[in-house]
Structures are given as C-alpha cells and as structure tokens.
Amino acid sequence: MRGLRPSRWVMAVPMAALALATIYPLVFTTNVAMKTRHDYVLDRFSLARSANLDNLDAAWTSDGMQRYLVNSVVVVTLSVALLLLFGSMAGFALSHLRFRGSRAIFLGCLAALFVPFQVIMVPLVRIMADVRLMDTHAGLILAYVAQFLPFTIFLMTSYYSAIPAELLDAARIDGNTPYGVYRRVMLPMGRPALLSVGILNALFCWNDVLISLLLMPSAEHRTLMVGVTSLRGQYSDDIPTFASGVLIAALPVLVLYLFFQRQIADGVTAGSTKG
Structure with missing residues (x-):
C-alpha cells in the first residue's frame, strides 16, 4: 500500500489545485459583494468587515433584473423540455431502431459537437432575421435546441445502447408499437x-451569454446573464454592486449543482460501459 501513496499524491495535488482555482472566483466575488464601495477602493483583496447586503438589494432592485430572471426561467425551461423530448426520441431511434442512414446520422451529430458556435453565428443571425424570430423567446429557444441537441442525442444514444435489446423484443411481443x-x-x-x-x-442555457446577446438585442427580452453584463456599464464605478449581480445570477446554478452533483457525474459517464 505504501507504494501507492506517491501515485495518489500525483493525482491529489492537481485535483486540489483545480478545485481551488474553481472555488476562488466564487469566494472572491462573494467577498467583494459584501463590501462597501469605499472598502473596495481601499483594498479590493481584504476580507469584508461585515455581511453587507445593501449591494445585493441594489443589484436585485435595479432596472430589469426581475424581468431578466423571468425571461431566463421561461427560455431555459422550454429549451430543456424540447431537448429532452427530441434527444430521447432520437437516442432511442439511433440505438435500437435499425434503418438506412442511422449510422451516418449519429456520426453527423457527433461531428456537430466539434463545430464552434462562432463558425455558425453569422448564418444563424441571418436566418433568424429572415424568418422574423430575432428578439423573440421562440427564436432563442430554437437556437438553444439546435446548439445543444447534438450533445443530448449523443449522450442519450450512448445510454440507450446499454439497454438489452431483449427488453425491447419482449415489449414488442406484448403488442407495443415503437412509440x-x-x-x-x-x-x-x-x-x-x-x-x-x-x-x-x-446549466448550458442558463450560463449562455453569446447566443442570447446576438438574438435578443432589446433590453426587454434579455436573459439574466446578459442583463448582468449590463450592470457593468450601469455600475462601472461600483464594483461591489456589479459583483452582487454576478452572485445573484450564479446562485441558482450553484444550488442546482449542489443538489444534483451526483446525477451530473452519472450523466457524463452514462453509457460509457455496458452491463
């Protein structure tokens, strides 16, 4: 067992450094949000003297923040629902329904994962403008579905491939249609x-800034992440208030991850092994 200790340290040290690098920005942002503007100007790296919630209140009550939150909830909820519906149906078809071109379709979805969004963002904006979906929730939802559907199909296909075909054959014998x-x-x-x-x-849809910024130019339809970036201009000389806005936007994602971190880890490895 002693011979394994050096190898454990080789893995533990980089993982600990990565964890610190991930946690530090959140801790730093929280500390800045608790400071007054005067304290931040004097020393931005010092610890906050007390839990000052005035900055959080100022960020939350700033123009449009509540509306941005509602926009994000609506867009993310509908986008995820459509992604799960189409992704699960495509995953079932590509993993267990044999038809001509199924392999090519799966490889096409896999290849789409390697296409950066920056390559397609100009044609996307042109198409959305032509079909009059610019600055609409429907257009943003369709863009999210198109952007993240290949990843969803790939993961669901991998997971469904591990389900024994005998179960499906038994269901067909019982008289079930493919549906x-x-x-x-x-x-x-x-x-x-x-x-x-x-x-x-x-998480992908909530944290997105680029797609939403391109397709939602008006302030009325902005999502929360884009709305938070506007605080940088509104409070350019009040960094603690801006940090409070960032903290408000990150809090739902953080809570979601803390409650479902095991499911997220299981989903990343879903279908990687059979049996």
Missing part, C-alpha cells in the same frame, strides 16, 4: 440519463 416501447420502456429506464442531461442542458 409504445419508447413511452413504456425507454423513458422509464432512461430517467437517470434524462435527469442528468436535463441538468447539464439547463
């Missing part, structure tokens, strides 16, 4: 993966 097999067998058995993929997609 019945999907609804009565695949959806119940795919709940762990659906939960994990749903959480990951919710």
Whole structure:
C-alpha cells in the first residue's frame, strides 16, 4: 500500500489545485459583494468587515433584473423540455431502431459537437432575421435546441445502447408499437440519463451569454446573464454592486449543482460501459 501513496499524491495535488482555482472566483466575488464601495477602493483583496447586503438589494432592485430572471426561467425551461423530448426520441431511434442512414446520422451529430458556435453565428443571425424570430423567446429557444441537441442525442444514444435489446423484443411481443416501447420502456429506464442531461442542458442555457446577446438585442427580452453584463456599464464605478449581480445570477446554478452533483457525474459517464 505504501507504494501507492506517491501515485495518489500525483493525482491529489492537481485535483486540489483545480478545485481551488474553481472555488476562488466564487469566494472572491462573494467577498467583494459584501463590501462597501469605499472598502473596495481601499483594498479590493481584504476580507469584508461585515455581511453587507445593501449591494445585493441594489443589484436585485435595479432596472430589469426581475424581468431578466423571468425571461431566463421561461427560455431555459422550454429549451430543456424540447431537448429532452427530441434527444430521447432520437437516442432511442439511433440505438435500437435499425434503418438506412442511422449510422451516418449519429456520426453527423457527433461531428456537430466539434463545430464552434462562432463558425455558425453569422448564418444563424441571418436566418433568424429572415424568418422574423430575432428578439423573440421562440427564436432563442430554437437556437438553444439546435446548439445543444447534438450533445443530448449523443449522450442519450450512448445510454440507450446499454439497454438489452431483449427488453425491447419482449415489449414488442406484448403488442407495443415503437412509440409504445419508447413511452413504456425507454423513458422509464432512461430517467437517470434524462435527469442528468436535463441538468447539464439547463446549466448550458442558463450560463449562455453569446447566443442570447446576438438574438435578443432589446433590453426587454434579455436573459439574466446578459442583463448582468449590463450592470457593468450601469455600475462601472461600483464594483461591489456589479459583483452582487454576478452572485445573484450564479446562485441558482450553484444550488442546482449542489443538489444534483451526483446525477451530473452519472450523466457524463452514462453509457460509457455496458452491463
């Protein structure tokens, strides 16, 4: 056992450094949000003297923040629902329904994962403008579905591939159509993966700034992350208030991760092994 200790340290030290690098920005932002403007100007790295909630209140009551939150909740909820529906149906079809071109479709979804959004953002804006979906929640939802659907299909296909075909054959013998097999067998058995993929997609959509900034130019339809960036100009000389806005936007994601961190980890490894 002693011979394993050096190898454990080799893994533990980088992981600890990565954890600190991930946690420090959140701790620093929280500390800045608790400071007054005067204290921040004097020493931005010192600890806050007390838990000052005035900055949080100022950020929350600033123009449009509540509306931005509602916009984000609506867009993220509908986007995730559509992603789970289309992703689970496509995953079932590509993993267990053999048809001509299924392999090419799966490889196409896999290849789409490697296309940066910056490559397609100009054509996307042109298309959205042509179909009059610019500055609408429907357009942003469709953009999110198109952007994150290949990842959802890939993960659901991998997960469903691990389900024995004998279960589906038994369901067909009982008289189920392909839709019945999907609804009565695949959806119940795919709940762990659906939960994990749903959480990951919710995090992706919630944290997005670039797509929302391109497709939602008006302040009325902005999402929360884009709205927080506008605080940087409104409170350019009041960094603690801006940090409070960042903290408000990050809090739902943090809570979601803390409650579902095991499901997120399970979803990343879903379908990686069979049996």
